[in-house]
Amino acid sequence: MLMFDPLILARFQFAFVVSFHIIFPAFTIGLASYLAVLEGLWLWKKDDRYLKLFNYWLKIFAIAFGMGVVSGIVMSYQFGTNWSVFADKTGPILGPLMGYEVLSAFFLEAGFLGIMLFGMNKVGKRLHFTATLLVAFGTFFSAFWILSVNSWMHTPAGYSINDVGQFIPENWFEIIFNPSFPYRLVHMLMAAYLTTAFVVGSVGAYHLLKQNSNICARTMLSMAMWMAAIVAPLQLIAGDMHGLNTLEHQPAKIAAMEGHYETKKGAPLILFGFPNDEKMEVNNAIEIPKLGSIILKHDANAEIKGLKDFPEGETPPAEIIFWSFRIMVGIGMAMIALGLWSFYLRLRNQFYKNTFFQKIVVLMGPAGFVAVIAGWITTEVGRQPFTVYGILKTMDSASPIDAPAITASLLVFIVTYFLVFGAGTYYIFKQFAINPDTDKTHPVKIGSLGVSLKIFNKS
Amino acid sequence: MSIELIWAIILSFAIFAYVILDGFDLGIGINYPFIKSKWERDLAMNTVAPIWDGNETWLILGGGGLFAAFPLAYSIVLPALYAPLTAMLIGLILRGVAFEFRWKEKNKSNIWDKAFITGSYTATFFQGVALGAFLQGISITGRSYSGSWWEWLSPFSIFTGVALLIGYGLLGSTWLIYKTENRTKRNMQFLAKRFFVLTLLMITVVSLWTPYLNSEYFDKWFSVPRIYYVLPVPILVIFASLKCIQSIYQNKDIQPFLWSIFLFLLSFIGLMISIYPNIVPPSLDIWEAAAPEKSLKFLLVGVLIFIPIIIGYTAFTYWVFRGKTSSDENYH
Ligand code: HDD
Ligand code: HEM
Ligand code: HEM
Numbered sequence: 001m002l003m004f005d006p007l008i009l010a011r012f013q014f015a016f017v018v019s020f021h022i023i024f025p026a027f028t029i030g031l032a033s034y035l036a037v038l039e040g041l042w043l044w045k046k047d048d049r050y051l052k053l054f055n056y057w058l059k060i061f062a063i064a065f066g067m068g069v070v071s072g073i074v075m076s077y078q079f080g081t082n083w084s085v086f087a088d089k090t091g092p093i094l095g096p097l098m099g100y101e102v103l104s105a106f107f108l109e110a111g112f113l114g115i116m117l118f119g120m121n122k123v124g125k126r127l128h129f130t131a132t133l134l135v136a137f138g139t140f141f142s143a144f145w146i147l148s149v150n151s152w153m154h155t156p157a158g159y160s161i162n163d164v165g166q167f168i169p170e171n172w173f174e175i176i177f178n179p180s181f182p183y184r185l186v187h188m189l190m191a192a193y194l195t196t197a198f199v200v201g202s203v204g205a206y207h208l209l210k211q212n213s214n215i216c217a218r219t220m221l222s223m224a225m226w227m228a229a230i231v232a233p234l235q236l237i238a239g240d241m242h243g244l245n246t247l248e249h250q251p252a253k254i255a256a257m258e259g260h261y262e263t264k265k266g267a268p269l270i271l272f273g274f275p276n277d278e279k280m281e282v283n284n285a286i287e288i289p290k291l292g293s294i295i296l297k298h299d300a301n302a303e304i305k306g307l308k309d310f311p312e313g314e315t316p317p318a319e320i321i322f323w324s325f326r327i328m329v330g331i332g333m334a335m336i337a338l339g340l341w342s343f344y345l346r347l348r349n350q351f352y353k354n355t356f357f358q359k360i361v362v363l364m365g366p367a368g369f370v371a372v373i374a375g376w377i378t379t380e381v382g383r384q385p386f387t388v389y390g391i392l393k394t395m396d397s398a399s400p401i402d403a404p405a406i407t408a409s410l411l412v413f414i415v416t417y418f419l420v421f422g423a424g425t426y427y428i429f430k431q432f433a434i435n436p437d438t439d440k441t442h443p444v445k446i447g448s449l450g451v452s453l454k455i456f457n458k459s
Numbered sequence: 460m461s462i463e464l465i466w467a468i469i470l471s472f473a474i475f476a477y478v479i480l481d482g483f484d485l486g487i488g489i490n491y492p493f494i495k496s497k498w499e500r501d502l503a504m505n506t507v508a509p510i511w512d513g514n515e516t517w518l519i520l521g522g523g524g525l526f527a528a529f530p531l532a533y534s535i536v537l538p539a540l541y542a543p544l545t546a547m548l549i550g551l552i553l554r555g556v557a558f559e560f561r562w563k564e565k566n567k568s569n570i571w572d573k574a575f576i577t578g579s580y581t582a583t584f585f586q587g588v589a590l591g592a593f594l595q596g597i598s599i600t601g602r603s604y605s606g607s608w609w610e611w612l613s614p615f616s617i618f619t620g621v622a623l624l625i626g627y628g629l630l631g632s633t634w635l636i637y638k639t640e641n642r643t644k645r646n647m648q649f650l651a652k653r654f655f656v657l658t659l660l661m662i663t664v665v666s667l668w669t670p671y672l673n674s675e676y677f678d679k680w681f682s683v684p685r686i687y688y689v690l691p692v693p694i695l696v697i698f699a700s701l702k703c704i705q706s707i708y709q710n711k712d713i714q715p716f717l718w719s720i721f722l723f724l725l726s727f728i729g730l731m732i733s734i735y736p737n738i739v740p741p742s743l744d745i746w747e748a749a750a751p752e753k754s755l756k757f758l759l760v761g762v763l764i765f766i767p768i769i770i771g772y773t774a775f776t777y778w779v780f781r782g783k784t785s786s787d788e789n790y791h
Contacts, residue, residue, distance in 0.1 A: 063559050069512060070555040074548050076522050080537025081544060087537070088602060091530020092750040096758040099527040102520045103765035110516045111772045114509025115779060122779050162751070164602065166530070169753045399538040405608035409545040416549050420556055427563040 009406040010082040010398050013413065015380075017074050019373055020417050024068030026372045029143060029189065030196025031061050032136040034223075035116075039132050043125060052216055056436040057200075060428055062117055067424045069110075071417075082406070086387050086397035093159055093167045093175055094149050101145035109138035140189070147188055151181035154379070154389050155249045167388070179249055183242040184379075190235045191375065194335060195368025197227035202365030203432050205358040216436040218352055221361065225351075229339035235332055240295070246382075247296055250389060252310045253382035256318035257325040258292060259285070260306040267292035267304040272326070275318040280308055316384045324377040331371040338364060462756065463749040466528040467738065469762055473524055475727050477517035479630070479720055484511045486631020488554055488579020489624060491572065493650055499643050500572060506638040506784045508558055513773055515551070527758050531602060532738045532748040538604045539597045540589045543611055547585040554578030580624065587623030591616030594733070595672055596741040615668060622661035626723065629654035633716040636707070638784045651707050651715060658719075659700055662726055666693070669733055673741055676733045689732055696725050 035057055042050035076098070079087045115123060115131040123131070158174030159167045169175060204220025211217070247254045255261075259270045261280040269292040273285035293302045307315045338360065345351040383389055387397045484507040494500050507514075525533045537544065557575035564571055592611035599605060632651040636644055670677040680689055703718035736744045749755065 063563075066512075066556055066559045069515075070552040073515070073519060073551060076519050076526075077537065077544060077548060079526065080522070080533050081541050084534035084538045084603065087526060088530050088534035091526050091533060092754040095523070095527025095530055095533075095750065096754050096761075098523050099520075099758045100761050102516065102523045103761050103769070106516050106519055107513065107765070107769045107773075110512040111769065111776055113512055114776050118509045119779055166751075168751050169757065172757055399534075399541075400603050400605070401538050401541055402608045405541050409541070412545065412549055416552060420552055423560060424556060427560060430563065 006401060006403045006406055007395055007398050009403060009410060010401070011394065013406060013410045014078055014082055016410070017071065017078060017413060017417075019376065020421065021068070021071040021075050022372060022376060023369055024064055024071060025139070025143070026192050026195045026369060027199065028061065028065050028068050029139040029192035030194075031057060031064065032132075032139045033193070034196055034200065035061060036129075036132045036136045037223075039129050043129060049215055049219060052436055053219060056216070056431075056434075058117065060431050063424055063428055063431075065109075065113065067421055071421070074413075080399075081409075082399050082401070083387070083397050084399035086392065089166050089392060089397075090153075090388060091166070093152065093169050096169075097145050097149045097152075097176065101142055101149075105138045105140075105142035105145065108141065109135050112138070143189060143192070144185060147185045148176050148178070148181050151184045152178045153387060154178075154184075154383055155180040156388050156391060180242075180245055183238065183245045187235070187238045187242050187375075190231050190238060191368065191372050193227060193231055194235060195372060197224045197231070198335070198361075198364050198366075198368045200224040201228065202362050203436075205361040206432070207435055207437075208352065209355060209358050209362070211435070212352065214435065214437050220436070221358070222351070225339065225342035225361075228335055229343050232332065232335040232339045236336060239329070239332065244296070250382065251305055252307065252315045253321070254296065255305060255307045255310070256316045256382060257321050257378060258296075258304075259318055259322045260292070260304055261308050261318075262306040263303065263309050264306065265293070265303045266290045266301045267296075269295060273322075275322045277317055277319050314385065316382045321378045321382050324374040324381070327374040328371045328378060331367050331374070334364065334367065461746075462752060462759065463745050465759065466524075466749065466755055467745050469759075470521065470524050470528065471727075471731060473517055473520045475724070477514070477521055478727065479723060480514035480517055481511075482627045482723070483507075483630040483634040483716075484514055485554070485579045485583050486627040486629070486634065488575050488631070489583065489628040490631045490635065490647070490650055491576045491579070494643075494646070499646075502639060502643060502784060503635055504558065504561070504575075506635065509780050510776060511555075511558060513776065515555070528750055528755055529738055529745070529748040530750055532743060534602075535597060535599055535604045535739055535743065536593065539606060540592060540611055541608055543585040543589040543592065543616075547582050547589065550578045550580070550582030550585065552578070554582065583624050583627050584620040587620035588612075588616045590623065591619030594619070594669060594730070594740060597739050599739070599743060615672065618668070619665060622665055625654055625657045625661050626726075629658045629719050630716070630723070633703075633707075633719045637713045637716045640783055648707055648710070652704070655700075655704055655707065655719075658722070662696065662722070665726075666729065675741065679733055689729075692725055692729050692732070696722065699725060 035054060038050050038054040038057065041047070042054060112131040112134040115128065116135050119131065120128050152175060155178045156167070157178040158169065158171035160170050162168050200220050201224030204217045204222075204224060207214050207217035208221055243254065243257075256275075258267075259273055259275045259282045260267060261275075261282070266289070268287035268289045270282060271286045271288065273282040273287075275282050290300045293304055294300050296302070296304060307318065341357060342351065345354055345357060350357075385394050386392060387394050487503050487507060491500065491503065494503055522533075525536070553574045555578070557571040557578065561569050561571035561575065588611065592613070595613060595615055597604065597606065598610060629651060632647045632654055635647040636651060639647065670680050679685060699718055699721045703715055703722060706714035706718060734740055736746075738745045738748045
């Protein structure tokens, strides 16, 4: 029975908690940088508008960051509780990398978060700005290490295997900078920036629609759309390179993403269709001839290997990642389009006037989160049936835990996550509804401390 | 000294740092039901708001360090303690988000205060249970855990759960003695005295119970000549206890907190004496469980570079937020 298979349960639990977790880093990595930029602009230009925005987003950051931390702690125990065999085998390699994450990133974030949130009057402006910058660096280091860990699982390098089956480090440089890591790091960081930009833009557009003269709302929308216009096209390029890298190291994943069951010369690009893993065919496919080979091999007649030609039982489910990949790329294209449109409107001097555009921007607010999760599903499901690609199978990675224990904990996680993170999301939305320009909670009661940020009055 | 042993010491340090640091802020949650007025609750919360996240990071270092340096131990202990650890994580989630969420709720009977209390009690209790279950010993076959998913449950582990609640209660109340004034401080002194007496009781019972869990523990404590080496521990406990209770009565600020920490340190050393040289009682030792030398060395470099820096800026943060906290306007 499906429900009582500990492996399926453990996988579902891991996918659930990690997908919840990534929502918060995707937002806070971008937001930490955005806050640093706002504070920097305020110190440089002495324009109060930036301080208002800083205080406004700081409150949101505090809530999101708190949720990121508590959901992250769960992650660091999941490897042991649910994937203990995996942990035993990969510990000598992945453990030190995650250790470096704790030492160089988590402590840095946590250590300076207090000053960033509550220390404005205690340490002076410059030191406070330093704290903000350090928190932003912390989020970056965190992404660096954890993505190195994750990438190593996709493209293991620099290791040997000892007699009890553990991976043993041979060359740390090759381990950390494993073949897929640079691509994944760049792609994920840009994803975080885009996610944040679309949230900021959406809130800006929302307030602009309510009051067109709102200077803070204008600033938000403008900053966000610059980000979209510049980074979204870069993301397409990075994503394409990432895909080529995957073709080299995990060709089965690409075949599944593209819905290629047959090996073909001059393979088409399947735009849409319904892959069927059992029959190994794509139903109702809409195709563009030869484009598949052109994109993947930059040659119209190149051969692309199909899923049928991989060893049986070593291919990922195309039914899932064919779709998740299209969702991500579709959102990416929409982001590029919006960026171009914003650019065009600026040239025509319509940027703050075109309400249709602004409404679309409001709607695009959550787009980044959807794309991030779709992207991760593509990557991770595409690695199946392995946890360490080509070497360690998922079914050989799980803990010796009875199904009832996993079922119980899974239910508890689901209930808690929905209640707790649902409440957090509600509070964030309540904050979004407040007008940043006239935020009457100034001097702000920043979350936990109920501290007044008096500098706002002093300056 | 072998590198495996160095790592065991580093991990012990991280775990002890966690117990003390998160101990006092979980302890605030344990004292919360006895703090009635809203402004006093705000105040208690404010004393740790800027630092709790840093405190909890030591738990991640403990877990992550175990994963890195003793992956075999990590992969045996975590499945063995599956249920208590899951409960602890849920507790940490509830109280962690309460720090931010309670300010967003205008209602008088703030639901996040209840979440804070529930979370702190749950997390602490199950940490204690996990500790007890660990001391009791974990069934291992080959390279994996071989017990059932409720092996952790026993009278001893329930007792250590309660003991930890009381111990963190003492850390929390003495921390608040240090950070508050007037009425709040008096209230905390009242609570601290009660927690103090109960803590002593718990230390005594656990100390007497542990040697009877297995004969190895018994020999470590009561065989001649070992008994002479370990005797200083109970003697120092008596000394520290006297100092602790005296400083509470003398209306001192930080001394009760420091003496409570010292009591924890002694109990922790006692634990280490019982467990060493194992990393998973009763049978897996430090050397068997250790990662290969290349892994240990690589991360050791990071530890040597980063831990001093971390301690530096942690101290800086405590210094920035030093002294008495007040619930609102005195805070700047
Ligand atoms: C350090 C390693 C690591 C990292 C950074 C991630 N994952 Fe992963 N992921 C795993 C390590 C892993 C794993 C332990 O290897 C799993 C568990 C079961 C499996 O097959 O791989 C896995 C499975 C897994 C699955 C289920 C796949 C399946 O079982 O079919 C999903 C949906 C995700 N992950 C999603 C994510 C997301 C949203 C991440 C972003 C934070 C993420 N993963 C980062
Ligand atoms: C599945 C593997 C993962 C594990 C085990 C994990 C572990 C953790 C832990 C323990 C924390 C809390 C740290 C604290 O107290 O500050 C955390 C937070 C964080 N994680 Fe993850 N994480 C995972 C995936 C990721 C990925 C893929 C990213 C980024 C690309 C990421 C980025 C972050 C960031 C930036 C934080 C800081 C808190 C926040 O911004 O909300 N994590 N993670
Ligand atoms: C614009 C076109 C895009 C292309 C061509 C593209 C391409 C890819 C590819 C090929 C992968 C799979 C990597 C693997 O094989 O493991 C991937 C993963 C991912 N994508 Fe995209 N992507 C695009 C847009 C986006 C956007 C807009 C976001 C989010 C805002 C995003 C977020 C992610 C994430 C989070 C992952 C998983 C992490 C990783 O493997 O890098 N992508 N992307």
